[in-house]
Amino acid sequence: MSGLEDLYREIILDHYRNPRNRGELACPPARRAEGFNPLCGDEIVVYLDVDAQGRVSDVKIAGQGCSISQSSASMMSAAVKGRTLDEVRALNRAFKALMTIHESRLEHDEGDGSGTDTPVPDPAVDLGDLAALQGVVRFPVRIKCATLAWNTLTTGLEELAPSA
Amino acid sequence: MAAMSPVADLPSRLDVLDVAAIRAEFPIFERCRRRPLVYLDSAASSQKPRAVIQAMAGYYESCHANVHRGVYALAEEATSRYEQARAAVGRFIHAPSTREVVFTKNATEALNLVAFAWGRANLGRGDVVVLTEMEHHANLVPWLMVAEQVGVELRYLGITDEGHLDLSRLEATLEGAKVVALTAMSNVLGTLNPVRRVADAAHDAGAVVVVDASQYVPHLPTDVTALGADFLAFTGHKMLGPTGIGVLWGREAVLEAMPPFLGGGEMIRDVRLDGYTPNELPWKFEAGTPPIAEAVGLAAAIEVLDGIGMDAVRAHEMALTGYALGALDARFGSDLVVHGPRTPGDRGGVLSFGFKDVHPHDVAQVLDESGICVRAGHHCAKPLLRRLGVSATTRASWYLYNDESDVEALAQALDACSDLFCL
Missing domain, CATH: 3.40.640.10 (Type I PLP-dependent aspartate aminotransferase-like (Major domain))
Structure with missing residues (x-):
């Protein structure tokens, strides 16, 4: 079960079983963005409160779906809360880098799961718990599950002032 | 309605087909990546015989x-x-x-x-x-x-x-x-x-x-x-x-x-x-x-x-459906919810189910680890899934090359799924 343990790390299952920042925020003032994965029906709703200083003062997650989409959303909510919008965008980029499939890596997918050639995100950005999701890259159909919350967040952010 | 009974004479029996001999005609079953292939997705696409x-x-x-x-x-x-x-x-x-x-x-x-x-x-x-x-x-x-x-x-x-x-x-x-x-x-x-x-x-x-x-x-x-x-x-x-x-x-x-x-x-x-x-x-x-x-x-x-006979194919699948419904029910009880008719004569060899509160994507992922291919999702029938009140199901489906061992493998892998996701 080495492959599975790589995917379903304990921290991921913890976020799935005990999702952080679950709920809704009143809109307005909060922003609301919805994301769907048409393939599997996963659904994420992100509520975002951004204060006058451009800082995410609160975030809530609603929706339903598989362990990867829901835990990713939970981790994302914990990671972005209290961050400036620029920091959130940097996190988003770093997470997307983590989720990038390298073809050479897929070709070597038969191995033992040691994953030495994992794409390396910007070292300046600390992904925290989110780094546990790197095992998803080995399961290409699940990448969309992991990135759903982030794509939904991006939609929400686009409605705010664009990044300088 | 009785006049339209799909199988006129052949009783529903699991020994009506020689499944081992049939499987030997399908080269894909020689494939073994870590584990032998357990193919339970014939409703999506069947495998192909050598002929x-x-x-x-x-x-x-x-x-x-x-x-x-x-x-x-x-x-x-x-x-x-x-x-x-x-x-x-x-x-x-x-x-x-x-x-x-x-x-x-x-x-x-x-x-x-x-x-x-x-x-x-x-x-x-x-x-x-x-x-x-x-x-x-x-x-x-x-x-x-x-x-x-x-x-x-x-x-x-x-x-x-x-x-x-x-x-x-x-x-x-x-x-x-x-x-x-x-x-x-x-x-x-x-x-x-x-x-x-x-x-x-x-x-x-x-x-x-x-x-x-x-x-x-x-x-x-x-x-x-x-x-x-x-x-x-x-x-x-x-x-x-x-x-x-x-x-x-x-x-x-x-x-x-x-x-x-x-x-x-x-x-x-x-x-x-x-x-x-x-x-x-x-x-x-x-x-x-x-x-x-x-x-x-x-x-x-x-x-x-x-050559095999469609009556025999139907009799086999009906028997296997009956076996699966019984075996899964005995093993998992209300933890496994099957959608659709409970009577094998009323249904084909397609079994959509919910398992505990584990999402079908996760079920299918864990089953894949055991070499078991099932479909997870909305099966291109979104209005029906809405009617059922679910966003996705796990679906196992069989054909003439499946038998009780495939159902047993499914049940065992569901146990593993339970171990991983349920406290």
């Missing part, structure tokens, strides 16, 4: 040319193989005439052909089209598109909580209907629908009956006349044949009266700068170079199925 693979390779190696075009011997041979395949399909579904068998790309194209060619010629604003709540998107979206273009009224036969068609308001729903389009067997619930009963009522109402038999023809003996269909669509790749070929059977008089669907070579008798005359049946509906090798492969698949 089909060799027939297609043999065709390309020995007699390929374009059909209905060349005067040389090679082209004659290719044409003959293609038309023999049509005749084999006709016999397999008891078509009154080979002229009624139209080759398409898949069942989806066959259903689109009906909706667009027949629909646009015969439907006008306010006309009624009756569908069911359990249709695959392939028998739903083309009609939604026609509704959008022509302005027809869509009505739906709902389903009961046990997953049967709700026929309590059948006559009222059919009143004024011009088309009734329904699946013979649900790809999610496994429900075998009372097609003949609906067809008789539809004909009384003056409607044409379109049957999506994609899940039916591969698994049960099929007689298009006994079903009461005017059109019947199915696909090759779910019945041991190749991808890229489907079939539309239509009643000759209805096909004759219809305009063509796609235009191009082969489907015409004459073309002028100011018009065209369509070809005769069935070529009128086969524009362009058809899937020739695929037709040859489909004929080989039919030969395999005929």
Whole structure:
């Protein structure tokens, strides 16, 4: 079960079983963005409160779906809360880098799961718990599950002032 | 209804097929990546026996040319193989005439052909089209598109909580209907629908009956006349044949009266700068170079199925369905919720289920680790899943090469799933 343990790390299952920042925020003032994965029906709703200083003062997650989409959303909510919008965008980029499939890596997918050639995100950005999701890259159909919350967040952010 | 019992004489038995011998004819079961392959996704696509693979390779190696075009011997041979395949399909579904068998790309194209060619010629604003709540998107979206273009009224036969068609308001729903389009067997619930009963009522109402038999023809003996269909669509790749070929059977008089669907070579008798005359049946509906090798492969698949016997295939699958329902229920009780009828005689070998509160994506992922292939998702039947109140299900489906050991592997892997996700 080495492959599975790589995917379903304990921290991921913890976020799935005990999702952080679950709920809704009143809109307005909060922003609301919805994301769907048409393939599997996963659904994420992100509520975002951004204060006058451009800082995410609160975030809530609603929706339903598989362990990867829901835990990713939970981790994302914990990671972005209290961050400036620029920091959130940097996190988003770093997470997307983590989720990038390298073809050479897929070709070597038969191995033992040691994953030495994992794409390396910007070292300046600390992904925290989110780094546990790197095992998803080995399961290409699940990448969309992991990135759903982030794509939904991006939609929400686009409605705010664009990044300088 | 009893007259339409799918298997007349053969009892539902698990020893009716020699599954080990059948599996030996399918090269893919030699594949072993860490674990032997447990293939439980035949409702999505079946595996292919050696006979089909060799027939297609043999065709390309020995007699390929374009059909209905060349005067040389090679082209004659290719044409003959293609038309023999049509005749084999006709016999397999008891078509009154080979002229009624139209080759398409898949069942989806066959259903689109009906909706667009027949629909646009015969439907006008306010006309009624009756569908069911359990249709695959392939028998739903083309009609939604026609509704959008022509302005027809869509009505739906709902389903009961046990997953049967709700026929309590059948006559009222059919009143004024011009088309009734329904699946013979649900790809999610496994429900075998009372097609003949609906067809008789539809004909009384003056409607044409379109049957999506994609899940039916591969698994049960099929007689298009006994079903009461005017059109019947199915696909090759779910019945041991190749991808890229489907079939539309239509009643000759209805096909004759219809305009063509796609235009191009082969489907015409004459073309002028100011018009065209369509070809005769069935070529009128086969524009362009058809899937020739695929037709040859489909004929080989039919030969395999005929050799085993569709009665035996049905008896085996019904027994395996009964075994699975019993075994999973005994092992997991209310932790595993099966959608659709509980009686094996009422359903085909398709088992959609929810397992505890583990998401189907996660179930399928854990099963894959044990080499088990199942489908997870909405199975191209979103309105039905909404009706069931779920966003996705896990679906295991079987065929003539599956047996109790596959069900046992499924149950064991579900235990592993439980260990991982449930505290």
